[in-house]
Structure formats: C-alpha cells, structure tokens
Amino acid sequence: MFNPIIAMMIRKSGRSWWQCRYSDGRVLSEWDTMVDVGLLPIGNGRSSRWEDVSKVNMIGLRLLCPNGKAGELMSPEGAKFFQLKQGYLDIAMSGGKSNRSVGSHIIGVVKDANGNSLCKAWNYQTKQLQTFEDNIYNMKYGNIGKLSLEVQGLKV
Numbered sequence: 001m002f003n004p005i006i007a008m009m010i011r012k013s014g015r016s017w018w019q020c021r022y023s024d025g026r027v028l029s030e031w032d033t034m035v036d037v038g039l040l041p042i043g044n045g046r047s048s049r050w051e052d053v054s055k056v057n058m059i060g061l062r063l064l065c066p067n068g069k070a071g072e073l074m075s076p077e078g079a080k081f082f083q084l085k086q087g088y089l090d091i092a093m094s095g096g097k098s099n100r101s102v103g104s105h106i107i108g109v110v111k112d113a114n115g116n117s118l119c120k121a122w123n124y125q126t127k128q129l130q131t132f133e134d135n136i137y138n139m140k141y142g143n144i145g146k147l148s149l150e151v152q153g154l155k156v
Contacts, residue, residue, distance in 0.1 A: 010068075011066050011068060014066050017031060017063075018030045018061060018062065018064070018083045020053065020058050020062070021060035021061075022057045022058055023057040033053065050082075050151070050153065053153070055078040055081065057078050058081055059074060060072055060073065063121075063122055065129050067129070070129075071107070071120035071131065073107060073120065079154060080109050080155075081107070082106075082110070082117075082136065082147060082152040083108070083152075084106050084152070085105050086102070086104045086105075086106060087101065087102050088101050088103055101124075103123070103125065103142060104141075105124075106119055106120070106121040106141065107119065107121075116133065116134075116135055117134055117136055118131070118133055119133065119134050119141065121141065136154065
C-alpha cells in the first residue's frame with residue numbers, strides 16, 4: 001500500500017511525519033511542504049506552518065512513524081484536524097549549550113463542539129505510537145494546555 005522507498009526514508013529520518021488526505025483523492029505529505037529538504041521524507045528541514053495547509057475537504061490525517069507504524073484519523077468534514085509537536089527546552093547551566101528537543105508528535109481530530117478529540121502521538125522517548133482521548137481546550141497529554149484554534153486552523 002505504501003511506497004517501500006518512502007517507508008525506508010521515514011525509518012532512516014528517525015522522525016515522524018504527518019500526511020493528510022482529501023476527499024478528491026489528493027494526498028499532501030509533510031515533506032511536500034518542507035522549505036529546505038526537497039520532496040522526500042529525509043532530514044530535519046523547516047516545514048511549512050500547519051496553519052497554511054488547506055483544511056478544506058480534508059478527510060484524513062496520518063502520523064507516519066519511524067518504526068514503520070502509522071496512525072490515521074478520519075472525519076467527514078474538514079477543519080477538524082490538528083497536529084503539533086510537543087517540545088522541550090533543556091537549559092544548560094554553567095555556560096553549557098541549551099538544546100531543544102521533541103517529546104512527541106501529535107495528530108488529532110475534534111469529535112464535538114466541547115473540544116473532545118481523538119489523538120495519536122509518536123512518543124520519541126518510548127518510540128511508541130499511542131492513541132488517547134483529550135480536549136483541545138485543555139490538553140492533558142504532556143501538560144500542553146489549550147491549543148490555539150487559529151494556529152491549528154480549527155473550526156469547532
């Protein structure tokens with residue numbers, strides 16, 4: 001079903017990638033939106049901003065993981081999907097170098113007007129794909145808190 005060369009590149013990249021599907025059959029992959037890595041899932045280039053991705057007629061959102069697994073969420077109407085990376089800033093003391101790191105990559109779909117959502121996350125520490133329910137108005141996963149509906153392009 002999935003191109004084995006792309007699957008190998010995802011594994012070698014060591015990171016997760018989002019991929020969305022539209023009702024007209026079109027598929028948009030995160031690597032298609034990358035600014036400085038070309039059109040393949042390699043490297044750690046800067047991606048486009050999620051809010052710039054069209055949500056019109058989006059019916060599915062996948063999380064492609066470096067362990068070969070994928071999680072997919074579906075909705076019959078657009079503007080219900082979100083994705084984000086939960087990050088950390090490691091502060092170095094005594095003149096050391098501070099580093100940013102990603103804890104998890106999360107995709108979700110809003111299920112109702114109360115903000116209840118079904119989510120999937122690639123956890124970089126455990127190297128596992130997780131499925132959980134949460135709420136966009138107060139995400140408990142990773143103590144994220146309220147999501148910005150504008151940044152996520154969500155209409156609830």
